[in-house]
Amino acid sequence: MNDPLELQFRSWRRNDRRAPHKPLLVLLALARLSHGQRWISWKQVHEELGMLLSTFCHDPSPKPHYPFIRLQTDGIWSLRNSEGLVYTASGDASLKSLNALNPEGGLTDEFIAACSALGSPNWAFLRMKEVLELEFPPSLHDEILSALNVEEAFSSVQIKKRARSAEFRQQGLDIYNGQCAICGFSGRLKGGLVGVEAAHIKWFAYGGPDEIRNGLALCSLHHKLFDLGAIGLSDELRVMISPSFSGERTRAMVLDYEGKEIFIPRQRSVVTDPEPAFIRWQRTEVYQDWGR
Numbered sequence: 001m002n003d004p005l006e007l008q009f010r011s012w013r014r015n016d017r018r019a020p021h022k023p024l025l026v027l028l029a030l031a032r033l034s035h036g037q038r039w040i041s042w043k044q045v046h047e048e049l050g051m052l053l054s055t056f057c058h059d060p061s062p063k064p065h066y067p068f069i070r071l072q073t074d075g076i077w078s079l080r081n082s083e084g085l086v087y088t089a090s091g092d093a094s095l096k097s098l099n100a101l102n103p104e105g106g107l108t109d110e111f112i113a114a115c116s117a118l119g120s121p122n123w124a125f126l127r128m129k130e131v132l133e134l135e136f137p138p139s140l141h142d143e144i145l146s147a148l149n150v151e152e153a154f155s156s157v158q159i160k161k162r163a164r165s166a167e168f169r170q171q172g173l174d175i176y177n178g179q180c181a182i183c184g185f186s187g188r189l190k191g192g193l194v195g196v197e198a199a200h201i202k203w204f205a206y207g208g209p210d211e212i213r214n215g216l217a218l219c220s221l222h223h224k225l226f227d228l229g230a231i232g233l234s235d236e237l238r239v240m241i242s243p244s245f246s247g248e249r250t251r252a253m254v255l256d257y258e259g260k261e262i263f264i265p266r267q268r269s270v271v272t273d274p275e276p277a278f279i280r281w282q283r284t285e286v287y288q289d290w291g292r
């Protein structure tokens with residue numbers, strides 16, 4: 001049987017535009033459930049989902065009230081104490097009435113029963129892992145778990161990872177000579193490469209292929225910033241830094257690369273240039289092209 005959650009995820013997307021609102025609410029609900037909390041108030045969702053959305057979604061305005069209401073139509077989420085909510089023409093609840101009533105939302109009995117019938121005591125974590133795999137690149141999983149305050153509990157549970165293409169990783173790193181395409185970092189410990197990773201430009205979760213033209217070798221820092229949308233690339237393959245990015249001692253490691261062309265190895269036998277469509281996907285769906 002196809003996984004009902006996976007099918008729902010596909011239906012939440014229009015083409016390959018990112019739609020992280022519902023997945024992040026499901027993750028939040030599962031994380032709370034793993035702490036024994038079934039119902040979450042609108043005020044908690046507003047604050048916690050709002051934070052998650054502002055970090056892990058490129059949309060300048062987080063809109064946590066959208067999934068809080070709309071997830072109900074998927075049959076896995078229900079509200080209580082919601083009588084009296086005022087709805088807008090688009091079917092969303094008005095923020096004013098949500099704030100006044102502060103209803104609670106939670107995963108439905110049916111969804112919880114179906115998940116717990118899987119037999120694993122760690123079903124909430126297993127579900128979270130699935131949601132992460134379906135929606136986000138691996139470079140962000142720990143970041144999201146930590147934001148949900150479940151990183152420690154989660155890591156104590158043995159969860160099988162999806163097999164990634166070892167060839168993609170190795171080929172990518174070899175072609176790039178083990179060097180970050182942005183900063184050129186190529187650290188080695190006893191000859192073994194450390195802190196350099198093969199990054200997908202268009203996320204695997206969104207159908208980005210395991211191909212060299214969808215890959216870049218990036219150091220751990222630039223990989224994370226690229227997947228979080230703090231870094232993007234222009235069509236001319238020049239580094240773009242999000243106006244939202246700031247911090248102490250960031251000049252040498254990040255800001256100084258703005259406008260610089262990335263390093264692309266040229267080989268006669270293989271076309272290595274990143275595919276423009278993948279660069280554009282990252283720029284429109286991930287890169288945070290706005291200031292705070």
Ligand SMILES: [Zn+2]
Binds near residue numbers: 182185220222
């Ligand atoms: Zn780097």
